[in-house]
Amino acid sequence: MRVSIIDCQMGNIGSIVNIIRYIGFDVDVINSPEDILKADKLIFPGVGHWNNGVQQLEESGLKPAILEAVNNKKTPFLGICLGMQLLFDTSEEGDKSGLGIVPGKVVKFDFGMLEIKERTGAKKLRIPHMGWNDVTLVGDDNLVRQSLSPELSYYFVHSFHASSVPKEYQLMTCHYGYDFVCAVNKENVWGFQFHPEKSHKFGMELLSYFLERT
Numbered sequence: 249m250r251v252s253i254i255d256c257q258m259g260n261i262g263s264i265v266n267i268i269r270y271i272g273f274d275v276d277v278i279n280s281p282e283d284i285l286k287a288d289k290l291i292f293p294g295v296g297h298w299n300n301g302v303q304q305l306e307e308s309g310l311k312p313a314i315l316e317a318v319n320n321k322k323t324p325f326l327g328i329c330l331g332m333q334l335l336f337d338t339s340e341e342g343d344k345s346g347l348g349i350v351p352g353k354v355v356k357f358d359f360g361m362l363e364i365k366e367r368t369g370a371k372k373l374r375i376p377h378m379g380w381n382d383v384t385l386v387g388d389d390n391l392v393r394q395s396l397s398p399e400l401s402y403y404f405v406h407s408f409h410a411s412s413v414p415k416e417y418q419l420m421t422c423h424y425g426y427d428f429v430c431a432v433n434k435e436n437v438w439g440f441q442f443h444p445e446k447s448h449k450f451g452m453e454l455l456s457y458f459l460e461r462t
């Protein structure tokens with residue numbers, strides 16, 4: 249079984265390739281609709297602007313291929329960072345439609361008057377949300393729960409996050425000013441807002457679960 253990473257020219261995928269090989273899986277980097285439809289498992293990483301991501305999917309012909317693979321062939325699919333956000337319907341970052349695979353929308357962090365206290369006084373939370381942060385497993389999949397560490401922490405770099413995600417598709421939440429959904433699962437589709445490839449043992453643990461169990 250080979251893992252296929254979709255390369256849409258939306259960020260450096262080298263670290264993802266390396267960690268999957270380290271876990272023990274063969275990896276293909278693909279960028280054609282034909283290869284997407286032949287894949288055993290698909291990982292879709294991405295960074296950058298929502299509209300640029302949608303445009304890349306449309307101009308390359310990958311969007312219909314991803315929808316066919318996910319919805320009809322039921323290929324296991326993992327979106328990372330922007331790749332997760334594009335699973336949803338819409339985003340405040342752009343006016344184009346996403347893949348619409350998971351119900352929900354993408355919104356920018358909005359703290360309003362929310363503040364945190366530090367020794368130097370009150371300081372507003374910064375955007376982007378960057379660095380390590382703890383997450384809470386909220387999904388009711390006992391197999392996931394048994395396979396992961398009791399305490400989970402992952403590396404984040406983002407200014408937008410998922411919103412209005414139905415409870416049954418929420419897998420993990422994170423707190424940055426307020427709670428937000430940072431991981432989703434709908435049948436054969438998974439999405440991580442954080443970067444598992446930068447999250448050391450926690451990231452390898454989670455990627456191993458996706459690759460071995462789905």
